[in-house]
Amino acid sequence: MNIQGSMTIVLAIEDETQVGHARRVAQSLAVELAFDETDAGRVALVATELATNLLKHAHHGSLHLRAIPAQSGQGIELIAIDRGAGFNPNVCLADGFSTGGTQGTGLGALTRQAQLFDIHSDNKGSVVLAQLYPRHVSALPLRFGVSQHSLKNDPACGDVWHLAVDGSRLSALIIDGIGHGEDAEQAGLAGAAAFAEDSFADPTINMLDMHQAMTGSRGGAAAIALYEAGKVRFAGIGNIGASLVTAEKSRGMASHPGIVGSQFRKAVAFDYPVDSAQLLVMYSDGLQSRWDLRDYPGLVHRHPAIIAALLHRDFCRGRDDVTVMVIALEAIVD
Structure with missing residues (x-):
């Protein structure tokens, strides 16, 4: 398999209007990569949750998007990046936990929508990763x-x-x-x-x-x-x-x-x-x-x-x- 390079798409998330823009860009990329309507909707939901969480908890940050290779076809990688105070992922992943006055289902929902989900967070900021593929497509073992x-x-x-x-x-x-x-x-x-x-x-x-x-x-x-x-x-x-x-x-x-x-x-x-x-x-x-x-x-x-x-x-x-x-x-x- 030959994987050719591609640039990362960077979306600034600094106010509420940019959440909708991030959702539209992510969903458009999913359609371009042959995600069907249901799977493109999953991508849009994840982009919305990641961008919303950036505003709620870090006040600003960026969302990075990239097409990623799969065993057949392609998937989408979304990474939310900030320089906020950080959080305890083990606590925040539990449904019902919230620091922003919401129902506290955001990170839990992300783990259910994405085929791969991972987090690093410390006092220098947080990086939250979600990778999504069409449901009939498998990720590479690499x-x-x-x-x-x-x-x-x-x-x-x-x-x-x-x-x-x-x-x-x-x-x-x-x-x-x-x-x-x-x-x-x-x-x-x-x-x-x-x-x-x-x-x-x-x-x-x-x-x-x-x-x-x-x-x-x-x-x-x-x-x-x-x-x-x-x-x-x-x-x-x-x-x-x-x-x-x-x-x-x-x-x-x-x-x-x-x-x-x-x-x-x-x-x-x-x-x-x-x-x-x-x-x-x-x-x-x-x-x-x-x-x-x-x-x-x-x-x-x-x-x-x-x-x-x-x-x-x-x-x-x-x-x-x-x-x-x-x-x-x-x-x-x-």
């Missing part, structure tokens, strides 16, 4: 999350990502085209197209193929992580960050200087052993590198989409396109 945003909401994004899955093998790519806008995007897309032709080739070979495909463009930074046979083989050129993370430690993966499509000395790959409790985190330089999941107790055990969204919330530089990809490797460890 757990991963991507948060991708263009600078100033430009329709073109200089960051490009691609993910290929074949049984217990996985190959992940992030390219950051030089600068931002259409020219940077075209550079990234040229490299991703070359990568997609043989995603499971050795990363050093793929990097050379991408270099040739991106020659004549702006070029960019790129990193490939190939997981198979109990290890990640990683090759990076430029400033794409990557780490293998557990609850106890984080190990960065080494890149070399240069620009794919312009000049670099050579692509060198390094092998990193993987155990059953590791996350692979890859990110463009639109994200600060000084983050540590240990500063967020319990976060490493949450769904990767929550981790990606939280890292974007707290460490986005705000002056470039940004992509964060988080993959739970335990689902594909042999």
Whole structure:
């Protein structure tokens, strides 16, 4: 399976009028992805509940929407993000609990409507995730999350990502085209197209193929992580960050200087052993590198989409396109 990158849709939730807008955007996306009327109605309900809860409990925040792949067809991911005081998810998920004078069925209703529901909340804010699929569609066994945003909401994004899955093998790519806008995007897309032709080739070979495909463009930074046979083989050129993370430690993966499509000395790959409790985190330089999941107790055990969204919330530089990809490797460890 080849999963092509897509940008995250971000909807600001700052007043009641934006709740209705979020509902309409989410429902429209569901219809576009071939949800029937009943399933699109579930998406609209979840979007309404998430947006309403943001206003009630955090006073403002944002709702992130993204089409996500399934075993056949597609689903929808909705993530509510805020910087409020936080809450105890175990208490608030119980029907009948309310801090806003309502009947207290909101979070409980979300768990019944969504096929996947997860929360991280602390004194820095909350991230609430809901994934929905048409009732005849099943989710992928792979757990991963991507948060991708263009600078100033430009329709073109200089960051490009691609993910290929074949049984217990996985190959992940992030390219950051030089600068931002259409020219940077075209550079990234040229490299991703070359990568997609043989995603499971050795990363050093793929990097050379991408270099040739991106020659004549702006070029960019790129990193490939190939997981198979109990290890990640990683090759990076430029400033794409990557780490293998557990609850106890984080190990960065080494890149070399240069620009794919312009000049670099050579692509060198390094092998990193993987155990059953590791996350692979890859990110463009639109994200600060000084983050540590240990500063967020319990976060490493949450769904990767929550981790990606939280890292974007707290460490986005705000002056470039940004992509964060988080993959739970335990689902594909042999």
